Structure formats: C-alpha cells, structure tokens
Amino acid sequence: MADNARIAVIEDDPEIGPMLGRILKLEGFEATLINQGITALASLRHGNFQAAILDVMLPGKDGLSILREIRDTAETASLPVIMLTAKIDDTTTWEGWKAGANYFMTKPFDPDELVRVLHEVLA
Numbered sequence: 001m002a003d004n005a006r007i008a009v010i011e012d013d014p015e016i017g018p019m020l021g022r023i024l025k026l027e028g029f030e031a032t033l034i035n036q037g038i039t040a041l042a043s044l045r046h047g048n049f050q051a052a053i054l055d056v057m058l059p060g061k062d063g064l065s066i067l068r069e070i071r072d073t074a075e076t077a078s079l080p081v082i083m084l085t086a087k088i089d090d091t092t093t094w095e096g097w098k099a100g101a102n103y104f105m106t107k108p109f110d111p112d113e114l115v116r117v118l119h120e121v122l123a
Helices: 014-026 037-046 063-072 090-098 112-123
Strands: 006-010 030-034 051-055 081-085 103-108
Touching: 006 014, 006 037, 014 030, 014 112, 030 037, 037 051, 037 063, 051 063, 051 112, 063 090, 081 112, 090 103, 103 112
Parallel strands: 006 030, 006 051, 051 081, 081 103
Antiparallel strands: none
C-alpha cells in the first residue's frame, strides 16, 4: 500500500515542506505540499490521499483545528494523520491525541522515523 501512496504534506515552512516532499519522493511516495491551513481540508477532501503529515502551527487555521475537521468530515474521517510540530508542550500533544492524531512527532524530526511511522499508519 505504501508504494506510490499519495501523502499530503501540510506545512508552511518554506524549507521543511519541500524537504519533506523530497524525503517522501525518495522513499517512493507521491507528496503534495499544502502550505495554507485555510485550504487544507478542501485539498484533502478532493486529493485522494492515503495519509497526511500536518503541522500544528499554520497560517489561516491551526493544525489542531484542521485535524478536528478531518475527523468530522466523512471523506477524510479515516485518513491517517501524523502531526509534526515544533510546539512541544503537554497541552498541544494531548489536544492532538484527543483530536484524533495517529502519531505526534516533534521537530526537528528523524526522517527515518517519519518514514517508519508513515509505513505503520498506512499498513
């Protein structure tokens, strides 16, 4: 399932987003970068993605709000979501788990761990 899986990368950092895209491409995934929180749900609903990597701090709409919308929308409710964030505090992490994150990873992240987790959530 993981080979050629379409992954949405919802990340506004101009260095991290493209880097994630390159890592995923090297691992055989098809990555689509989405850099605005406000357009994320619409992109996910129509993009036929198998998983999403979602930053917590985004312009327009934060990642936790987007995650809640993903879980409340029929087309995306079962989409595996890996939260990726530099905001490492217990409240944010707990809110992410409550909102339905499949995994919570902090920046800076280990690319090998990210790929391993992505394979796990896709299995």
